[in-house]
Amino acid sequence: xxxxxxxxxxxxxxxxxxxxxxxxVKVYPYSDFxxxxxxxxxxxxxxxxxLEYHNVKEARVYKNLxxxxxxxxxxxxxxxxxxxxxxxxxxxxxxxxxxGSYYFDEIIGLTALSVAGEKLGVVREVIKTGGxxxxxxxxxxxxxxxxxxxxxxxxxxKEINLQEGYMLLDLPPGLVD
Numbered sequence: 165x166x167x168x169x170x171x172x173x174x175x176x177x178x179x180x181x182x183x184x185x186x187x188x189v190k191v192y193p194y195s196d197f198x199x200x201x202x203x204x205x206x207x208x209x210x211x212x213x214x215l216e217y218h219n220v221k222e223a224r225v226y227k228n229l230x231x232x233x234x235x236x237x238x239x240x241x242x243x244x245x246x247x248x249x250x251x252x253x254x255x256x257x258x259x260x261x262x263x264g265s266y267y268f269d270e271i272i273g274l275t276a277l278s279v280a281g282e283k284l285g286v287v288r289e290v291i292k293t294g295g296x297x298x299x300x301x302x303x304x305x306x307x308x309x310x311x312x313x314x315x316x317x318x319x320x321x322k323e324i325n326l327q328e329g330y331m332l333l334d335l336p337p338g339l340v341d
Contacts, residue, residue, distance in 0.1 A: 175254065180245055188237075190234065198225045208251075211248075211249040224274045273286065276299070276330070285304040286302050288301070299314040
Protein backbone atom coordinates (compact mmCIF):
# COMPACT_ATOMS: atom_id res chain seq x y z
CA UNK A 165 0.00 0.00 0.00
CA UNK A 166 1.31 3.40 -0.88
CA UNK A 167 0.33 5.19 2.35
CA UNK A 168 2.84 6.11 5.00
CA UNK A 169 2.45 5.42 8.70
CA UNK A 170 2.00 9.15 9.37
CA UNK A 171 -0.87 9.53 6.90
CA UNK A 172 -4.28 9.98 8.57
CA UNK A 173 -6.51 6.92 8.33
CA UNK A 174 -10.28 6.71 8.09
CA UNK A 175 -12.30 3.88 9.59
CA UNK A 176 -14.81 2.68 7.00
CA UNK A 177 -16.15 -0.43 8.72
CA UNK A 178 -15.93 -3.06 11.43
CA UNK A 179 -15.37 -6.79 10.93
CA UNK A 180 -18.27 -8.66 12.53
CA UNK A 181 -17.55 -12.30 11.68
CA UNK A 182 -16.74 -14.95 9.09
CA UNK A 183 -18.87 -15.46 5.98
CA UNK A 184 -18.68 -19.03 4.81
CA UNK A 185 -15.62 -21.25 5.16
CA UNK A 186 -13.20 -19.78 2.59
CA UNK A 187 -11.91 -16.79 4.60
CA UNK A 188 -14.45 -14.15 3.60
CA VAL A 189 -15.47 -11.72 6.35
CA LYS A 190 -18.70 -9.78 7.02
CA VAL A 191 -18.08 -6.07 7.56
CA TYR A 192 -20.52 -3.57 9.04
CA PRO A 193 -19.89 -0.51 6.83
CA TYR A 194 -19.47 2.94 8.35
CA SER A 195 -20.31 4.37 4.95
CA ASP A 196 -23.36 5.75 3.24
CA PHE A 197 -21.78 4.58 -0.01
CA UNK A 198 -22.09 0.77 0.21
CA UNK A 199 -21.16 0.29 -3.45
CA UNK A 200 -17.71 1.77 -2.77
CA UNK A 201 -16.55 -1.55 -1.29
CA UNK A 202 -16.23 -3.00 -4.80
CA UNK A 203 -13.50 -0.40 -5.46
CA UNK A 204 -11.35 -1.46 -2.51
CA UNK A 205 -7.99 -2.87 -3.60
CA UNK A 206 -5.83 -2.30 -0.52
CA UNK A 207 -7.01 -1.84 3.06
CA UNK A 208 -5.63 -1.53 6.55
CA UNK A 209 -6.91 -3.72 9.38
CA UNK A 210 -6.55 -2.36 12.90
CA UNK A 211 -6.47 -5.40 15.16
CA UNK A 212 -5.47 -5.24 18.83
CA UNK A 213 -3.95 -1.80 18.30
CA UNK A 214 -1.75 -2.99 15.42
CA LEU A 215 -2.08 -2.00 11.76
CA GLU A 216 -1.97 -4.73 9.10
CA TYR A 217 -1.90 -3.94 5.39
CA HIS A 218 -3.87 -6.29 3.10
CA ASN A 219 -4.74 -6.63 -0.56
CA VAL A 220 -8.41 -7.23 -1.28
CA LYS A 221 -9.20 -10.31 -3.37
CA GLU A 222 -12.92 -9.60 -3.58
CA ALA A 223 -15.41 -7.17 -2.03
CA ARG A 224 -19.15 -6.93 -2.54
CA VAL A 225 -22.36 -5.73 -0.95
CA TYR A 226 -24.54 -8.38 0.71
CA LYS A 227 -27.81 -7.09 2.20
CA ASN A 228 -26.71 -4.21 4.48
CA LEU A 229 -23.16 -5.57 4.90
CA UNK A 230 -19.96 -5.88 2.94
CA UNK A 231 -18.39 -9.25 2.26
CA UNK A 232 -14.64 -8.85 1.93
CA UNK A 233 -12.06 -11.51 1.14
CA UNK A 234 -8.49 -10.47 1.94
CA UNK A 235 -5.38 -12.10 0.52
CA UNK A 236 -3.92 -14.46 3.12
CA UNK A 237 -7.30 -15.02 4.75
CA UNK A 238 -8.18 -18.50 3.50
CA UNK A 239 -10.15 -20.26 6.26
CA UNK A 240 -13.08 -19.69 8.59
CA UNK A 241 -10.56 -19.45 11.45
CA UNK A 242 -8.55 -16.74 9.64
CA UNK A 243 -11.75 -14.74 9.14
CA UNK A 244 -12.88 -15.29 12.74
CA UNK A 245 -9.62 -13.74 14.02
CA UNK A 246 -10.59 -10.47 12.31
CA UNK A 247 -13.88 -10.18 14.24
CA UNK A 248 -13.99 -6.87 16.11
CA UNK A 249 -11.15 -5.35 14.06
CA UNK A 250 -11.59 -2.06 12.21
CA UNK A 251 -11.35 -1.66 8.43
CA UNK A 252 -9.42 1.47 7.46
CA UNK A 253 -8.18 3.29 4.39
CA UNK A 254 -6.05 6.42 3.95
CA UNK A 255 -8.34 9.38 4.67
CA UNK A 256 -7.54 10.95 1.29
CA UNK A 257 -9.23 7.96 -0.44
CA UNK A 258 -12.66 8.57 1.08
CA UNK A 259 -15.63 9.69 -0.97
CA UNK A 260 -16.03 13.45 -0.64
CA UNK A 261 -19.20 14.35 1.26
CA UNK A 262 -21.47 17.30 0.62
CA UNK A 263 -21.27 20.22 3.04
CA GLY A 264 -23.04 19.46 6.32
CA SER A 265 -22.44 15.69 6.07
CA TYR A 266 -19.90 13.87 8.23
CA TYR A 267 -18.21 10.51 8.53
CA PHE A 268 -18.81 8.39 11.64
CA ASP A 269 -15.20 8.69 12.75
CA GLU A 270 -15.50 12.51 12.59
CA ILE A 271 -18.56 12.41 14.89
CA ILE A 272 -17.28 9.79 17.36
CA GLY A 273 -15.29 11.51 20.08
CA LEU A 274 -16.99 14.90 19.80
CA THR A 275 -18.07 16.55 23.05
CA ALA A 276 -21.85 16.92 23.21
CA LEU A 277 -22.99 20.28 24.61
CA SER A 278 -26.53 21.47 25.26
CA VAL A 279 -27.69 24.83 23.92
CA ALA A 280 -27.79 25.88 27.61
CA GLY A 281 -24.03 25.29 27.82
CA GLU A 282 -24.11 22.01 29.78
CA LYS A 283 -21.56 19.33 28.88
CA LEU A 284 -23.70 16.28 28.17
CA GLY A 285 -20.89 13.84 27.40
CA VAL A 286 -18.94 12.38 24.50
CA VAL A 287 -20.26 10.70 21.35
CA ARG A 288 -19.13 7.05 21.59
CA GLU A 289 -21.05 5.44 18.73
CA VAL A 290 -23.23 6.18 15.72
CA ILE A 291 -26.11 3.82 15.00
CA LYS A 292 -27.49 3.68 11.47
CA THR A 293 -31.26 3.33 11.36
CA GLY A 294 -33.79 3.35 8.56
CA GLY A 295 -34.57 7.03 9.11
CA UNK A 296 -31.91 9.15 10.75
CA UNK A 297 -28.75 8.09 12.55
CA UNK A 298 -28.61 7.96 16.35
CA UNK A 299 -25.65 9.41 18.25
CA UNK A 300 -24.87 7.47 21.43
CA UNK A 301 -23.57 9.98 23.96
CA UNK A 302 -21.83 8.64 27.06
CA UNK A 303 -22.99 11.14 29.62
CA UNK A 304 -20.75 13.23 31.84
CA UNK A 305 -21.18 15.94 34.40
CA UNK A 306 -22.13 16.03 38.06
CA UNK A 307 -25.00 13.57 37.59
CA UNK A 308 -23.98 10.97 34.98
CA UNK A 309 -27.05 9.64 33.16
CA UNK A 310 -25.55 6.64 31.37
CA UNK A 311 -26.12 6.76 27.63
CA UNK A 312 -28.15 9.43 25.88
CA UNK A 313 -29.55 8.39 22.49
CA UNK A 314 -29.62 11.53 20.36
CA UNK A 315 -31.51 11.61 17.06
CA UNK A 316 -29.20 13.02 14.39
CA UNK A 317 -31.65 15.54 12.97
CA UNK A 318 -31.29 19.24 12.21
CA UNK A 319 -33.95 19.96 14.84
CA UNK A 320 -31.77 18.41 17.58
CA UNK A 321 -28.22 18.87 16.28
CA LYS A 322 -27.78 22.62 15.95
CA GLU A 323 -24.06 22.71 15.15
CA ILE A 324 -21.15 20.37 14.52
CA ASN A 325 -17.73 21.95 14.92
CA LEU A 326 -14.98 19.49 13.99
CA GLN A 327 -12.20 22.03 14.52
CA GLU A 328 -13.26 22.73 18.12
CA GLY A 329 -14.37 19.13 18.77
CA TYR A 330 -17.99 19.60 19.78
CA MET A 331 -21.61 19.31 18.71
CA LEU A 332 -24.34 21.60 20.02
CA LEU A 333 -27.63 19.88 20.86
CA ASP A 334 -31.14 21.16 21.53
CA LEU A 335 -32.57 18.06 23.19
CA PRO A 336 -36.32 17.55 23.27
CA PRO A 337 -37.95 17.62 26.73
CA GLY A 338 -37.83 14.27 28.49
CA LEU A 339 -34.91 12.84 26.54
CA VAL A 340 -32.53 13.01 29.51
CA ASP A 341 -34.84 13.65 32.46
